[in-house]
Amino acid sequence: MSNTNYLLAVEDITVSFDGFKAIEALNLYVDQGELRVIIGPNGAGKTTLLDLICGKTRASAGSIKFKNQEMTRMAEHEIVRAGIGRKFQTPSIYENLSVFKNLEVSFPRGRSVFGALAFKCTEDVRARAQAVAEEIGLAAALELEAGLLSHGQKQWLEIGMLLMQDPELLMLDEPIAGMSARERELTAELLDRICRNRAMIVIEHDMEFVARIAHKVTVMHQGKILAEGAMEAVKNDPRVIDVYLGH
């Protein structure tokens, strides 16, 4: 595959599980600073696509290039270190640790065994955790055990843990699932702020929320891309209405 100017270029990617093609010959390009939302009915392959990009699932064929570097054969932790962060669908945080410890562990230093042994929580780590905690609205809860947070706060904490790594591409799988209207609004504002210096891919079902945050929308259906473009154009596409919005 040739090099591109895109931050992320997914080309002709296919993945099959025992012959069932969850994703088939899919192309996806994401620009620097872009906030892309992926929508589609259940089983369309949205989460599988994120799994492929972050290395959790291996592609059967095709190429994934991040800053023109091939990702398909790299180990998960190497992909993270290259600058791709991934948030899981259900909040995945360390429930027994304090909010501060959750953020501290996510700081990208001391990632080797002996690095972790020698790691010291210096002023810059503390300052960064404080800044991120303020960004995600948890500055007052730093010493609280993470398991005691509300569902919405757990979602924010996981986003905060990714922000500690300062990734160039941030992938969020249904970040507002289970949130109240107020929390959704705060999350939308948060995503607006944090995508100023990075690209993001967000999977979401809530169309109001999608319209609020998306720069560009990709509609997936049965492992393929059905439509792509601005929210307005996609919303009025008859095929999209037929398979997804019509229901």
Place this chain on the structure above:
Amino acid sequence: MNKIFEQFGTHRHAALILLMLLLAVVLPLGLDIFRLNLIGKYLSYSFVAVGLVMLWGYGGILSLGQGVYFGLGGYCMAMFLKLEASDPVSTKIQTTPGIPDFMDWNQITALPLLWQPFRHLPLALLAVVLVPGLLAFVLGVAMFKRRVSGVYFAIMTQAVALILSVLIIGQQGYTGGVNGITDLKTLLGWDIRTDRAHYILYFVNVALLGLVILGCQWIQQSKLGTLLLAMRDKEDRVRFSGYDVASFRTFVFCLAAALAAIGGAMFTLQVGFMSPSFVGIVPSIELVIFTAIGGRMSLIGAVYGTLLVNLGKTYFSESFPDLWLFLMAALFIGVVMAFPDGLAGIYSARIRPWLLNRRGIQAASSVTQAGNPARP
């Protein structure tokens, strides 16, 4: 937070100091050397239990084959001692003087290459830690890179324990077979069989155990300790935060192996022999039981658990030899069912709140006592 952490820190140090006082002062004053030597033997097992707290409690990796590393450490020590005991003068009645007696019985006429490094104490001491550490490293890389975990990992460690014990028993000429390596006499000319030597070795053992626990506490407090806990509960989150989970698991497996090996070497020195009966599956599972009863999250608890189970074993097997195994099983099932965190769990859930409560009342009645640190 800092306050809680400080309290926790002093509390932990107090627990270690108390254990050291018990082992280094109370027991030597209260027991004769025969019993103290027995305690020393149990304490050599507790190195394995401390390693299991790191591997199983913190790392979430259950190994049912720690006897392998205990045995390898013990054998490395025993090989050195055996060579020293097999000098040409004292073995002059053999067909080939100067080699261990069991080799002579098995028609071996020259010291095998494998045994050559064990002529030198520094090399033998290095081997005590490096041989088991290296085996754990190879096995760890092979299994953790392939994401073998849980029950499958436990079964693999059992297989290794079985293989090694069969290998040692089968290669009689090289290993002493089922009898093991016996008749160990001196360490650089110093007779290790005397009462005086037993006292010294006991204190060396206690000091080493203290250092090992301090080292493990330091690891638990470092970021590595936090990561081990994080990996145990949310493996994927750690992996997708940029950490190579396999390398951390390999590290803690090697650490547990090295600690077990130190215990094995101390066993050989204090008991005076090493045999394959400490390598197989049954002793390995016993070591896990010690840890479970002591509390798999508590380094100190693991030591008490080891001591208690072994004292019980000695007492009951002297008094009711037929019942002992049933009693041990009942103890294990009872503790695990009622107190999943073992003795340490009983302490932190029941005894410590009671003590703190009492101290609170005392502090209220007496101003001078308010500043005194907690004494568990």
